[in-house]
Amino acid sequence: MDKSEIAEVLNEVATLLELKGENRFRCLAYSNAARTIESMSEDPTAVAKEGRLGEIRGIGERLDEQITELVTTGGMKFHEELKSSFPDGLFDMLKIPGMGAKKVKAIYDKLNISTLGELEYACHENRLVDLPGFGTKSQAKILAGIEHLKKYRARFLLSDALGESLGIIEALEGFKGVKRCSLAGSIRRRVETVKDVDIVAATEDGGPVMDLFTKLPGVAEVVAKGDTKSSVTLEAGINVDLRTVSDREYPYALHHFTGSKDHNTSMRGRAKKMGLKMNEYGLFRGEEIIPCSNEEAIFKALKLDFIPPELRESQGEIEAAEKGELPDLVEESDIKGVIHAHSNYSDGSTTIKDLARACAKMGYGYLGLCDHSRSARYAGGLDVSSVKKQQDEVDKLNDTLNGFRILKGIESDILSDGSLDYDDATLASFDFVIASVHSKFNMSEKDMTERIIKALANKYVSILGHPTGRLLLAREAYPVDMKAVIEAAAEYGVVIELNASPHRLDIDWRECRYAKSLGVKISINPDVHHLENISDIAYGVGTARKGWLTASDIVNTLPARGFLEALARR
DNA sequence: GCCGTTTTCGGCCCGACTGTTTTCAGTCG
Numbered sequence: 001m002d003k004s005e006i007a008e009v010l011n012e013v014a015t016l017l018e019l020k021g022e023n024r025f026r027c028l029a030y031s032n033a034a035r036t037i038e039s040m041s042e043d044p045t046a047v048a049k050e051g052r053l054g055e056i057r058g059i060g061e062r063l064d065e066q067i068t069e070l071v072t073t074g075g076m077k078f079h080e081e082l083k084s085s086f087p088d089g090l091f092d093m094l095k096i097p098g099m100g101a102k103k104v105k106a107i108y109d110k111l112n113i114s115t116l117g118e119l120e121y122a123c124h125e126n127r128l129v130d131l132p133g134f135g136t137k138s139q140a141k142i143l144a145g146i147e148h149l150k151k152y153r154a155r156f157l158l159s160d161a162l163g164e165s166l167g168i169i170e171a172l173e174g175f176k177g178v179k180r181c182s183l184a185g186s187i188r189r190r191v192e193t194v195k196d197v198d199i200v201a202a203t204e205d206g207g208p209v210m211d212l213f214t215k216l217p218g219v220a221e222v223v224a225k226g227d228t229k230s231s232v233t234l235e236a237g238i239n240v241d242l243r244t245v246s247d248r249e250y251p252y253a254l255h256h257f258t259g260s261k262d263h264n265t266s267m268r269g270r271a272k273k274m275g276l277k278m279n280e281y282g283l284f285r286g287e288e289i290i291p292c293s294n295e296e297a298i299f300k301a302l303k304l305d306f307i308p309p310e311l312r313e314s315q316g317e318i319e320a321a322e323k324g325e326l327p328d329l330v331e332e333s334d335i336k337g338v339i340h341a342h343s344n345y346s347d348g349s350t351t352i353k354d355l356a357r358a359c360a361k362m363g364y365g366y367l368g369l370c371d372h373s374r375s376a377r378y379a380g381g382l383d384v385s386s387v388k389k390q391q392d393e394v395d396k397l398n399d400t401l402n403g404f405r406i407l408k409g410i411e412s413d414i415l416s417d418g419s420l421d422y423d424d425a426t427l428a429s430f431d432f433v434i435a436s437v438h439s440k441f442n443m444s445e446k447d448m449t450e451r452i453i454k455a456l457a458n459k460y461v462s463i464l465g466h467p468t469g470r471l472l473l474a475r476e477a478y479p480v481d482m483k484a485v486i487e488a489a490a491e492y493g494v495v496i497e498l499n500a501s502p503h504r505l506d507i508d509w510r511e512c513r514y515a516k517s518l519g520v521k522i523s524i525n526p527d528v529h530h531l532e533n534i535s536d537i538a539y540g541v542g543t544a545r546k547g548w549l550t551a552s553d554i555v556n557t558l559p560a561r562g563f564l565e566a567l568a569r570r
Numbered sequence: 571g572c573c574g575t576t577t578t579c580g581g582c583c584c585g586a587c588t589g590t591t592t593t594c595a596g597t598c599g
Contacts, residue, residue: 025572028582028583058572058573060571063572097597133589135590135591377585379599442587
């Protein structure tokens, strides 16, 4: 059992105890333990088996027992009993912004409401306003929160959808009746959130393939099953559609089901102008099919350069492909440095040394360490003395890492007045500074834009971190005029981050081309908190590709020295 | 539930914001 799974159970216990109305410090003990486990450098399962958990500060006799039970048996009785004493719907309510355990408890206890639907109805009936601690505003806020949840309930993060679908692709590829298969749809175009997973497979006999598909592990429900089209719902809640076609039809079907709809419309229009007809079964001149063994051939037949799936969003890609002006898109292998990593100095789970080792092992040449700054207290932000201590440690480490380099960075909070939270001398001690907004999200668009632009004008700022602050499917971006921010970045020579966390993917790909047109450079940063986040770079690269970016638009495709020189150009 | 000790209880916990209050509770990062 890995760290985050253990932490999840402990956090759930904390929430459940709060729902029960337990002493808040008892609840806190569990959420503290969750954080402690998550930031352990050793494997907690191994530590538990060696009986050393109790030595860790914050884990006493009882938690030692319970965590050991969890990692040895895969479950925790205490957790299960607590969980079964509340209806599942309460957990949905906790997803409403502004609703914590106390408020959910009040609603459950006083109004006997246990599902989102009941809660929505009660809000419409104006029944929350009389509840102590609630009023008209909180009722309206809850209603808006439910609306938001409903709107996004049917969508999934790209990373989750990919994670769920890779096993299916593997199973299909391994099946002897399948000649070739691929993800299609928005997931193949690397859109940041997706509604479902589309798969196209080439086979001469769909029946057995569909038998396999509908019985794969993880399938919760078969929505529809035929010889050429089946649809299932996975236990994770996501829908997966499989289309089977003959191998001859496969390239056309793959293109058709990859979309987007608008891209396809334009492509069909182009075919028509050339006296051809295009659909999911082929490209035809009259009755005669124009043979294409892959997608490249289809584009070629339409006198176009190959358009990578990420670009098929009807953003001028067909015109560019016609003129041979498509960009040579950045690839994952172009990325040379891992920028924006949190160590266990702040809220990361890993030591600097282990971070550097992992990056080096994955073939990267440098690590841009960026812990939180001092005003981010919730995340263990570094005070000035910790900064000094960390920088000394980095200097020592750098002497030992042949060729690999750790850069001294920081993720400095942009305070509400646009200033940073260190003095100039401290800021000057870093190799580079990422400036990010982490507080006061509810400013007006005008104030927020001014706040960020003021930070960009600070000569120590090298990179603007996650420029909109959005958390996909969870929190809207704060209001900000991105056009003005990009223009300011161009004026001051500041690089903009493309935060590669699959929860953020921020800057949005739709804004990348404007940045590029003004010469603003982008840094694809995985915002590492745990070692496994390093590979999130792939999602950032997908988003950058959607934004038409090439390796030369991205500063961390350069070696360490070039990267720092590019940042210094302001 | 954990911890430390003034050693078996009492304190633990950061600050801003919001919406509810009229001095504060709950939520969040």
